Amino acid sequence: IETIMSEVMDKTPPITWNDIAGLEFVKKTIKEIVIWPMLRPDIFNGLRGPPKGLLLFGPPGTGKTLIAKCIANESKSTFFSITASTLTSKWQGESEKLVKVLFEVARSYQPAVIFLDEIDSLLSQRSDDDRESSRRLKTEFFIQMDGARTTGEERILLIGATNRPQELDDAARRRFVKKLYIPLPEFIGRKQIIINLMKSQPCNLTEEEINRISELTEGYSGADMTHLCREAAIGPIRNLEGMIETVALDQVREINSQDFLD
Ligand code: ATP
Numbered sequence: 001i002e003t004i005m006s007e008v009m010d011k012t013p014p015i016t017w018n019d020i021a022g023l024e025f026v027k028k029t030i031k032e033i034v035i036w037p038m039l040r041p042d043i044f045n046g047l048r049g050p051p052k053g054l055l056l057f058g059p060p061g062t063g064k065t066l067i068a069k070c071i072a073n074e075s076k077s078t079f080f081s082i083t084a085s086t087l088t089s090k091w092q093g094e095s096e097k098l099v100k101v102l103f104e105v106a107r108s109y110q111p112a113v114i115f116l117d118e119i120d121s122l123l124s125q126r127s128d129d130d131r132e133s134s135r136r137l138k139t140e141f142f143i144q145m146d147g148a149r150t151t152g153e154e155r156i157l158l159i160g161a162t163n164r165p166q167e168l169d170d171a172a173r174r175r176f177v178k179k180l181y182i183p184l185p186e187f188i189g190r191k192q193i194i195i196n197l198m199k200s201q202p203c204n205l206t207e208e209e210i211n212r213i214s215e216l217t218e219g220y221s222g223a224d225m226t227h228l229c230r231e232a233a234i235g236p237i238r239n240l241e242g243m244i245e246t247v248a249l250d251q252v253r254e255i256n257s258q259d260f261l262d
Pocket residue numbers: 019020021022023059060061062063064065066067117161162163185189193221222223224226
């Protein structure tokens with residue numbers, strides 16, 4: 001269990017709403033339907049209770065993982081995270097057991113958020129990979145999700161993320177009661193990502209230049225924007241590359257000659 005937990009429990013720094021650029025409508029909806037109910041189960045009970053399953057779908061790199069982390073942090077829940085491919089490849093043959101243990105541990109840590117990335121590859125309707133093992137895994141998931149739903153007392157939220165929602169089968173779709181589309185960032189979102197990243201780095205871009213970049217990057221995802229800014233930040237240092245290499249080589253030579261002298 002310890003090995004499992006070290007793999008699925010999140011150790012990254014907490015994510016807050018401010019770390020997520022744009023997506024104002026998504027944030028507002030999540031606060032209303034997920035965060036408040038999770039923070040105040042005394043008021044949001046019965047019909048007002050939080051959903052047990054939330055599906056985030058949309059293009060890659062639009063912040064689905066960030067949102068899941070943020071939900072866990074803002075609802076003061078323990079965050080567990082696993083990708084479907086890890087589950088099926090690394091834990092091959094043992095994956096249903098892992099799912100069972102994961103939910104059990106999450107129960108003991110509740111309120112808890114379980115984030116399952118690439119959920120389509122696990123709960124898809126494709127018949128070619130409908131092998132016995134993947135069927136068993138699917139069933140175990142549904143059992144655990146249904147268990148969490150019927151007892152009502154449990155404060156476990158399963159968040160699934162996918163770029164291919166059309167591949168989920170009906171049984172999976174039904175269990176993710178809430179479904180939220182996470183779109184590519186608009187101009188304002190792209191601009192916000194640049195500004196947020198610039199805070200950590202001295203940079204003399206003017207407002208007009210930032211606006212221009214934000215305009216030119218229509219169709220870029222949040223991940224693309226981050227990548228672009230990182231590339232730009234490395235630019236000035238790239239010119240120094242030769243120099244850094246020379247210095248490093250000199251140091252190596254020095255160390256080697258010292259070894260020799262010793
Ligand atoms: P995938 O579908 O590929 O798993 P994803 O939708 O889960 O992607 P994330 O992993 O959350 O996307 O985002 C990747 C990176 O892109 C984040 O670590 C972050 O740096 C940046 N990013 C994406 N969207 C946003 C956003 N809305 N605000 C700030 N940063 C973002």
